Amino acid sequence: MHFLLLFISFRWVDAIDIFLVAVLLYQLYHLVKGTPAVSVFFGILTIYVVGIVVRALDMKLFGSILGKFIDVGVIAIIVVFQQELRRFLLFIGSNEFLGRSKLMGFLIQSAQQGFTESQHKMDFTPLVQACFNMSASKTGALIVLARHSDLTLYINSGEPLDSTISERMLENIFFKNSPLHDGAVIIKGNRIIAARCILPVTEKEQFPAHFGMRHRALVGITESTDAVAVSVSEQTGAVSISVNGTIRSNLYPEKLKQYLEHEFTSKK
Numbered sequence: 001m002h003f004l005l006l007f008i009s010f011r012w013v014d015a016i017d018i019f020l021v022a023v024l025l026y027q028l029y030h031l032v033k034g035t036p037a038v039s040v041f042f043g044i045l046t047i048y049v050v051g052i053v054v055r056a057l058d059m060k061l062f063g064s065i066l067g068k069f070i071d072v073g074v075i076a077i078i079v080v081f082q083q084e085l086r087r088f089l090l091f092i093g094s095n096e097f098l099g100r101s102k103l104m105g106f107l108i109q110s111a112q113q114g115f116t117e118s119q120h121k122m123d124f125t126p127l128v129q130a131c132f133n134m135s136a137s138k139t140g141a142l143i144v145l146a147r148h149s150d151l152t153l154y155i156n157s158g159e160p161l162d163s164t165i166s167e168r169m170l171e172n173i174f175f176k177n178s179p180l181h182d183g184a185v186i187i188k189g190n191r192i193i194a195a196r197c198i199l200p201v202t203e204k205e206q207f208p209a210h211f212g213m214r215h216r217a218l219v220g221i222t223e224s225t226d227a228v229a230v231s232v233s234e235q236t237g238a239v240s241i242s243v244n245g246t247i248r249s250n251l252y253p254e255k256l257k258q259y260l261e262h263e264f265t266s267k268k
């Protein structure tokens with residue numbers, strides 16, 4: 001079944017096509033919003049719209065030149081949007097997107113059951129207590145808690161450890177005279193996997209100026225992966241948490257523990 005609108009054939013499949021493209025563009029814009037890549041995004045979108053108009057008007061010469069430019073532009077998109085594409089693919093493969101389907105949600109939950117069960121058993125009390133002990137002494141800290149994303153690249157950049165999570169262990173790692181204090185600690189399940197790890201930093205242009213490099217790394221790791229990150233400010237002692245590229249600061253112990261338990265509890 002189709003309709004004629006201003007001499008243009010319009011089918012119900014076309015309506016679905018337009019809707020899916022709109023959703024795709026919205027998600028891409030949401031990923032690049034607030035970063036330098038947003039200007040590139042609008043530039044590419046403008047070129048693509050011009051290309052559609054040129055083809056509709058059958059402008060062969062200009063269309064040929066524009067087509068070659070677009071072909072080369074695909075490689076440029078992969079290079080420029082490397083981090084954003086990684087985040088987009090992570091979103092597509094995450095529970096947040098696929099979990100909306102009951103069948104896909106069941107398959108994902110079954111595949112990740114063992115990992116999720118280990119998360120449920122995790123006790124956040126030592127971590128929270130260590131963070132606020134370091135907050136009281138204004139000892140800077142950066143802690144990453146792995147979920148489903150592969151953090152091997154960042155783990156390999158640091159010093160490997162295999163330790164249980166305890167207040168004393170975390171405080172010793174981030175003690176100012178410790179050789180491991182500079183960088184991030186990565187935790188997976190109930191174990192401290194590595195310390196002194198190097199993390200990516202956020203590229204957001206509108207990132208608050210009063211936040212330093214530790215907070216940029218805090219947000220950066222959660223932009224490119226689904227990990228949860230916690231930091232303690234060396235200047236103010238403020239404790240912050242970052243999830244999915246957003247940051248919440250000036251937390252108190254109960255609130256930090258509440259956020260952690262919420263993020264590591266599987267959604268029904």
